[in-house]
Amino acid sequence: MVRSSSMQRRGIALIEVLVTLVVLMFGLLGLAWVNNRSNLGEMEAYQRVQALLLLQDMSSRLNANRQVATCYSNGATGVQVGTGTLSSSIPTCASGNARQQAQVAADLGSWDGQIKGQSETLSTAKVGAMIGAVGCVTQDSVGSNVYLIAVSWQGLTPTAAPTLADGSPFTCGNGLYGNEKLHRVITTKIRIGALS
Numbered sequence: 001m002v003r004s005s006s007m008q009r010r011g012i013a014l015i016e017v018l019v020t021l022v023v024l025m026f027g028l029l030g031l032a033w034v035n036n037r038s039n040l041g042e043m044e045a046y047q048r049v050q051a052l053l054l055l056q057d058m059s060s061r062l063n064a065n066r067q068v069a070t071c072y073s074n075g076a077t078g079v080q081v082g083t084g085t086l087s088s089s090i091p092t093c094a095s096g097n098a099r100q101q102a103q104v105a106a107d108l109g110s111w112d113g114q115i116k117g118q119s120e121t122l123s124t125a126k127v128g129a130m131i132g133a134v135g136c137v138t139q140d141s142v143g144s145n146v147y148l149i150a151v152s153w154q155g156l157t158p159t160a161a162p163t164l165a166d167g168s169p170f171t172c173g174n175g176l177y178g179n180e181k182l183h184r185v186i187t188t189k190i191r192i193g194a195l196s
Contacts, residue, residue: 040156047130051151051186054114054135058149061107062190068096069192071104073147078138081108082115111135136172145192152185
């Protein structure tokens with residue numbers, strides 16, 4: 001009888017060890033999931049900061065060359081630079097003098113390069129910006145002095161798709177990311193005062 005009791009205690013000890021291992025395994029899996037979510041959140045925040053820097057950069061450029069602000073948006077047509085666009089898509093400007101026109105072309109070309117991630121490369125790939133980044137400059141309406149600057153990119157986890165006030169999809173970057181719930185965008189409006 002003593003022998004059976006000793007074997008029974010050893011069996012219970014093995015079961016306790018197995019239960020402890022299962023609990024530990026679930027704890028480690030939970031920790032791995034939390035770490036993964038933390039990394040995704042960190043990357044989302046990094047992309048947002050990069051987009052804010054690019055948005056502020058174009059706002060400053062447009063303000064510095066405000067006499068030919070319509071050139072930055074190609075009038076009412078709008079300008080889109082970044083992923084999926086070519087630097088040659090930067091419009092030529094008929095307003096202002098040659099120096100101002102050259103500044104617009106240089107500003108849009110530089111912004112295009114920044115949005116495409118030219119500041120950091122991995123082999124030959126440009127990786128210094130957000131995933132699928134696009135920048136847009138549009139004039140609110142023909143003849144207005146209000147310009148909408150937007151930076152759009154692909155997020156890592158689905159959220160709500162960006163829309164305009166009327167509920168239609170936000171145009172800058174629309175359709176580039178497969179799922180519109182991965183579409184992220186930040187905007188700012190610039191009002192240029194009437195100069196005499």
